[in-house]
Amino acid sequence: MFRHLFTLIWNKKKQNFLLITEMLISFLVVFAVFTLVVFNYRNYRKPMGLEYENVWVVNYNNTLKTTNADSVMLFYEGLKQIIKSMPQVREVSYTSANIPFTQNSMMNGLDYKGKHINPNYCQSDEEYKNVLQIKMKEGRWFGKEDMNVSKRPIVINSTMKEQLFGKESATGKLIGDSKDLKIIGVIDDVKMKGDYTDAGAWLYVKIDTSSMPGIGRILVSVVPGTDAAFESRLYKTIANTMKDSNIEIEHLTNKLKDINYFALVPMIILSIVAGFLIINVALGLFGVLWYNINKRRSEIGLRRAIGATSGSVSAQLVSEALILATLSLIAGSFFAIQFPLLNVFDLPAGVYLTALALSVVFIYILVLICSLYPGRQAAAIYPAVALHED
Amino acid sequence: MIRLQDIEKVYRTDTVETLALSSISLDIAKGEFLSIMGPSGCGKSTLLNIMGLLDAPTKGDIRIDDQKTVRLSDKQLAQFRNKKLGFIFQSYHLINDLKVLDNVELPMLYRSSTAKERTQLATEALRKVGLSNRVKHFPAQLSGGQKQRVAIARAIVGKPEIILADEPTGNLDSAMGNEIMDILLQLNKTEGTTIVMVTHDENMARKTHRLVRLFDGSQVQ
Numbered sequence: 001m002f003r004h005l006f007t008l009i010w011n012k013k014k015q016n017f018l019l020i021t022e023m024l025i026s027f028l029v030v031f032a033v034f035t036l037v038v039f040n041y042r043n044y045r046k047p048m049g050l051e052y053e054n055v056w057v058v059n060y061n062n063t064l065k066t067t068n069a070d071s072v073m074l075f076y077e078g079l080k081q082i083i084k085s086m087p088q089v090r091e092v093s094y095t096s097a098n099i100p101f102t103q104n105s106m107m108n109g110l111d112y113k114g115k116h117i118n119p120n121y122c123q124s125d126e127e128y129k130n131v132l133q134i135k136m137k138e139g140r141w142f143g144k145e146d147m148n149v150s151k152r153p154i155v156i157n158s159t160m161k162e163q164l165f166g167k168e169s170a171t172g173k174l175i176g177d178s179k180d181l182k183i184i185g186v187i188d189d190v191k192m193k194g195d196y197t198d199a200g201a202w203l204y205v206k207i208d209t210s211s212m213p214g215i216g217r218i219l220v221s222v223v224p225g226t227d228a229a230f231e232s233r234l235y236k237t238i239a240n241t242m243k244d245s246n247i248e249i250e251h252l253t254n255k256l257k258d259i260n261y262f263a264l265v266p267m268i269i270l271s272i273v274a275g276f277l278i279i280n281v282a283l284g285l286f287g288v289l290w291y292n293i294n295k296r297r298s299e300i301g302l303r304r305a306i307g308a309t310s311g312s313v314s315a316q317l318v319s320e321a322l323i324l325a326t327l328s329l330i331a332g333s334f335f336a337i338q339f340p341l342l343n344v345f346d347l348p349a350g351v352y353l354t355a356l357a358l359s360v361v362f363i364y365i366l367v368l369i370c371s372l373y374p375g376r377q378a379a380a381i382y383p384a385v386a387l388h389e390d
Numbered sequence: 391m392i393r394l395q396d397i398e399k400v401y402r403t404d405t406v407e408t409l410a411l412s413s414i415s416l417d418i419a420k421g422e423f424l425s426i427m428g429p430s431g432c433g434k435s436t437l438l439n440i441m442g443l444l445d446a447p448t449k450g451d452i453r454i455d456d457q458k459t460v461r462l463s464d465k466q467l468a469q470f471r472n473k474k475l476g477f478i479f480q481s482y483h484l485i486n487d488l489k490v491l492d493n494v495e496l497p498m499l500y501r502s503s504t505a506k507e508r509t510q511l512a513t514e515a516l517r518k519v520g521l522s523n524r525v526k527h528f529p530a531q532l533s534g535g536q537k538q539r540v541a542i543a544r545a546i547v548g549k550p551e552i553i554l555a556d557e558p559t560g561n562l563d564s565a566m567g568n569e570i571m572d573i574l575l576q577l578n579k580t581e582g583t584t585i586v587m588v589t590h591d592e593n594m595a596r597k598t599h600r601l602v603r604l605f606d607g608s609q610v611q
């Protein structure tokens with residue numbers, strides 16, 4: 001019977017080509033959506049890696065007249081102490097503008113043993129890890145012992161460690177063009193760009209005195225339940241210390257909401273577009289199958305007359321649709337498999353393969369649903385009636 | 391071979407009821423060649439469809455080979471049609487997307503058979519109707535008479551005991567019609583196949599063993 005169906009499909013290759021193309025296009029669209037969904041979902045399932053509730057961000061700009069590094073440092077250390085002495089404050093840290101949950105990025109290429117990566121550069125201080133409650137995977141975070149050392153101490157995240165060293169330990173390794181960066185520790189991955197975005201590679205350096213004027217963020221972790229009244233007190237305290245600076249206080253929880261929204265909007269838009277496309281394709285498929293079956297009423301009647309049961313007639317029509325689907329899925333998979341093979345968007349291969357499997361199942365179900373009803377309808381035709389019409 | 395008892399067929403649509411057949415009783419012996427005649431719309435096709443189990447009578451009883459056919463399941467009916475009956479239609483009902491050989495093999499697909507057996511039987515059937523040189527053609531590339539011969543080959547490929555032919559020569563000129571008629575007569579004579587044929591042609595009918603005339607759904611002769 002299968003050979004017979006293939007003969008039938010082959011002899012009608014012109015009509016079937018259109019149907020296969022339609023299924024192929026819908027497969028590719030579905031594949032794109034599933035890739036995005038699977039990727040987002042996998043990221044979502046990973047731990048955040050930091051504590052963001054009750055962490056506030058102070059944005060400021062440096063207004064100090066002096067450029068003397070020591071007096072700059074003295075001033076900002078003093079400010080830190082003032083903030084930290086407030087009873088509601090747990091920890092305070094200075095950091096560069098690429099704080100958690102912002103679009104701000106600072107990236108720099110880096111080569112190591114023939115590998116080229118593009119990690120995010122974050123400037124931070126000894127308290128940064130505690131403010132965000134980041135966990136160490138190996139080694140340690142910055143401390144007092146990092147003063148006056150010849151190699152610049154850095155901390156990297158797990159993603160970067162895996163990219164450069166695989167399963168090996170990274171602590172103690174020297175990297176950078178002139179081997180002047182010394183890895184002192186590796187932290188667990190932190191989803192710096194929100195729930196739905198992967199961590200990426202991160203490299204943390206300690207703020208040095210010369211770069212302090214360029215720093216513009218203070219992370220403040222407060223005790224739970226701290227209210228707006230304290231926020232305005234904090235604002236006033238900082239404003240009084242830093243005359244003429246533009247100060248703004250934000251909450252990480254809000255920033256997370258914003259950046260999550262930002263990540264989800266393209267997926268939602270794409271899903272809506274894909275939804276319409278799929279409805280379109282489903283109606284198209286349904287229409288074509290329905291049309292085919294009505295055009296083939298006399299064939300159906302004839303098959304019934306020579307010994308086909310109504311069940312085998314509908315099975316035949318559904319099988320034909322599924323064979324066409326299989327042909328288009330083979331072609332579609334060939335295209336889809338190029339993405340992990342050529343590493344087009346730098347996504348893990350597992351994401352593509354999961355999306356591929358889901359899309360295949362999805363298209364089969366779609367085709368099955370679209371062909372089941374016309375198929376059953378065809379089977380219900382009385383042979384005498386079908387043969388009568390000509 | 392075929393026994394019809396008190397067959398009645400009423401077609402009901404929303405607005406009208408058509409009495410297509412009323413109290414038809416007919417006995418057709420094994421090996422008999424019977425023709426059915428009558429004016430258009432008198433119920434000839436309806437009667438043939440009921441004999442061929444393509445349509446159920448409203449009332450009455452059909453026995454084929456001494457077997458009751460009412461109350462057979464869809465699957466049993468399909469088996470019955472496949473093994474015992476062969477159909478020939480006025481408009482051939484070939485599948486245009488299949489080559490001649492594949493068309494003839496069709497009935498064998500619905501019983502257990504190997505591809506080799508199917509090809510062998512279909513080739514033999516095509517040889518019997520004189521179309522051995524057209525196996526790779528598509529129906530569109532054949533003349534009407536050739537198409538009807540393909541249809542006959544398809545009807546006889548499974549070696550059924552009964553062939554039901556509804557105006558098999560209706561679309562053909564008299565020369566081609568005679569060719570088809572000769573094939574049927576030959577089949578009846580050499581293989582002993584029971585044939586029931588609907589025709590409008592007195593000359594054709596005269597060549598058969600017996601003639602049944604219908605008028606307005608009733609048997610008049």
Ligand SMILES: Nc1ncnc2c1ncn2[C@@H]1O[C@H](COP(=O)(O)OP(=O)(O)OP(=O)(O)O)[C@@H](O)[C@H]1O
Pocket residue numbers: 385388401402403408409410428429430431432433434435436437
């Ligand atoms: N499916 C149907 N629904 C309603 N009425 C039908 C149906 N099929 C046939 N009839 C009616 O039953 C009657 C007999 O039809 P049938 O096709 O058996 O005639 P026929 O003798 O074969 O005619 P012809 O010589 O033109 O082929 C006709 O009046 C026809 O209109």
Ligand SMILES: [Mg+2]
Pocket residue numbers: 434435436556
């Ligand atoms: Mg008729």
